[in-house]
Amino acid sequence: MTIKRNYRLKMRIIIGVVLIVGAALYKVAGSFGDTPQFSVSELKPGGEATRKVLSKRTFVYPADNVPIMSQLDFWDGFSFFRDPWVASPAITKDRDGLGPLFNARSCKTCHVDGGRGKPPKHGEIAPPALLFRFLNINSYMADSRYGGQLQPLNVRLSHPNLNGPLKGEGQVRVFYEQIIGKYTDGTEYTLRKPRYQFDNYHYGQMDSDSRLSARYAPAVYGMGLLDAIKAEDLLVQEDIDDRDGDGVSGKYNVVVDAIDQTRQIGRFGFKGLHSTLEQQVAGAFVHDIGITNPIFEKEQCLPHQVRCQQAADVDPHGTLDIPKKLHDLTVFMSQTIAVPPARDLTSKQAMQGRKLFYQIGCNRCHTPSYITDPDYSIAAIAGQKIWPYTDLALHDMGEGLADEGIENSATGAEWRTPPLWGIGLQKRVQGFAAYLHDGRARTLEEAILWHGGEAKSQQNSFINLTMTEREALLHFINQI
Template sequence: MHSRQNKKNLTGTLPVLLFLVSSFSAIAQTNQLEPGEAFPGGATTHQKKLNKNSFSHPSANMSFENQLNFRIGNGFFKRLWVSSPASTKAADGLGPVYNARSCQRCHLKDGRGHPPENAQDNSVSMFLRLSIPAQNQQQQQLLDSGRVPVIAEPTYGGQLQDFAVQGHNAEGRMVIEYREIPLQLADGEAISLRMPTYSVADLGYGAMHPDTMLSPRIAPQMIGLGLLEAIKEEDLLANADPQDNNSDGISGKPNRIWSPLHQQVMLGRYGWKAGNAGVDEQSQGAFSGDMGLSTPLHPNGFGECTTHQKTCTDALNGNSPQYENLEVHQQISDLVLFYSRNLAVPARRNPTNANVLAGKKLFNQTGCAACHTPSYTTGQRDDLPEQSNQKIWPYTDLMLHDMGPGLADNRPEGLASGQEWKTPPLWGIGLTPIVNNHSYYLHDGRARSLLEAVLWHGGEAQPARDKVVAMSKVERQQLIQFIESL
């Protein structure tokens, strides 16, 4: 009787013991290197020497035959376009207004852009998005239907082009003013955050709409784009909790935007507010908006010039019958797409270092992983053979999150409010100083270090940010070492 009673008690406590063991294992696991974690892009991960070309290598599992397409795509990515008419018909059509002459000029070494550092430094890897609130019922219906993410500024379109070809006016010049915000951390360390204010000077085509909303954007790094596209939609939507039903304070929601390629509303994955569904749409949109080049999805030879810019819309362009009446015809677009999808993520640096592993544990305990979801297994995609069925570690949920008033641009885009931003991937972020020779982060480059970037987090991320403020200096250093290792 006594032995049966003990057995009964033991059986009753077994689930509790198993739960405690499981919980302890899960906690302990955050302080260990998990299988495959050192290779964040799975089999696509490259292990080349770390230098300025670290973001420019092809998927490591790419076939020899496809490497030629990658190199040709790289050539078009670097191509310097010229204005029309030109003797080189295959490379003319730039502008008339534009932000850069090549993809590479914005995505420097396939990496991260930066804000101007001084009066002599131009803003070629950064620009301003423009839009206005709906002015009538028809425009509001377009926004509500998802057919358009924003209502473009009537005269200047969806973004400010600060360069122009000869004989034309640039649209204007972005002006940035900073003010320093002092902050003291719990251990007494004093730092300063810089708050930017944006305006436009030297308008080339008349006044802007009085309700124009400005949103600064730096060019993001290019690595791992195909892998993000290969994540199954249901796996991403599993991260969504727009009503915060689990009461954890995190309310990630998907952006749903119109896909001109697929002619339907789809899940947004690309852009700082998840305003594009696929790499192809992101790429072709950049050809049109950033360089004024026509593409299969954007066939206008004058880019995004509006009817209020008649000298721009009437200008000669590079649309040619021998190239499908386009400047960036389908073959070029497809090669750049292939290149963009296959820029490999570098292998982790020092992932087993004791401080890095301690930082990983802090990353999880602080709550950073609630939005920066560590890993996924990609699906099978016939158009993405290199990226299919890979265990990857991007540290993003690709969801929109309210980041508070400090980071707000107050400009809605699709379902994203003026305070919401997509969680950016963290893989490769620690190599920014090596690849791009700077350490500017966030959507507008205001953060001058990774710690500043963390301390700008507000809204849903405020509790995690406050835990970082409360850390000791050693703990903060360990957290940053972990992020730098990604």
């Protein structure tokens, strides 16, 4: 028995060492100053799921390798993403169920053309694309008056079951403070720091230990490919205690899967709160639009929101607002949106920028490439060499980007690394651009300058570059 115990102990130690060394080697493969040879596969960031022709109008196209018959399912799913939902009861049974409280009438409202929605200007009321979560400064819990997410809009109903008009929960007005800084070469830059003012408290003051946290809706292309990355290929990058001493200590939020109740790593959402794309879509349906679905079956009315509950009871169908068949079509569409192709990557300027990307160490969090799970449920996105430039992990981004609250194991300063593929196309396709989790950055340059915490070294390196070098790095990021 003693021999067996010692053997097990030795094996645990050996396995632990292997994991630590494996993680270190994984990071060394793309470590500081190590620029890998250019691969022609970088021109197709979504592998064979990359769209061949670059659109100037929209990001919403099925991946080119999705079979024709499945593309029909894609466009059916897109109709539930695009078209506005209406309040129950309505003649249009497949599209009623809006609210009673909600943030937007359709997915497309926030994800315009599959990209991001229009951000607010100084002094404006936040548009639907900028939603707000209520976080607690002491623990992971919702606000007692408003729940986990602000619902500013409400359905308008005249029905005998209602004892008065239903009201949205309130509105947030956005203000920006200007911050002036300088590069080492003397060039000035200006950053915007947002401030939020909660107006029209229709259900009383929020809790004293609650705080508003902004979320600017992300682009949705390529989400299925991120869903198809194996968990072990992500976890090998986790280095919570920074054992390799490179200053980067990414971790993954651990969340309870809403379908099977198992504990999984969170890879979707700005804090990594959803483990799968299916759950992310279902969460957006119920929280943003008020559409009950096979994963989240209950309306989000709180006990004291009596008229919200009364309005929810008006629905004569007595079923889910979107049944499983239609929900699955919407998920399929979200899984198979094509990634736009890379552009001018082989130019001299882009190659210089690519070298700086690795030399500065941007790849420490923005992991360039993966091979998706060959056994993933959708053949078109299984076994693909992809270039998303993200580790999908949480990183401390510093005080400048921090909010005040906890989400599972994510602290206020920790944010999930966003993918960079196609990021330079936003203004070209949509006519406007904004970046980071709250849309404060008007340019990619500003987004880099907001990096702090674990990315402080990269921010300092960027500030110390010459203007020509900065332009080269930004050109590379704009082309991937």
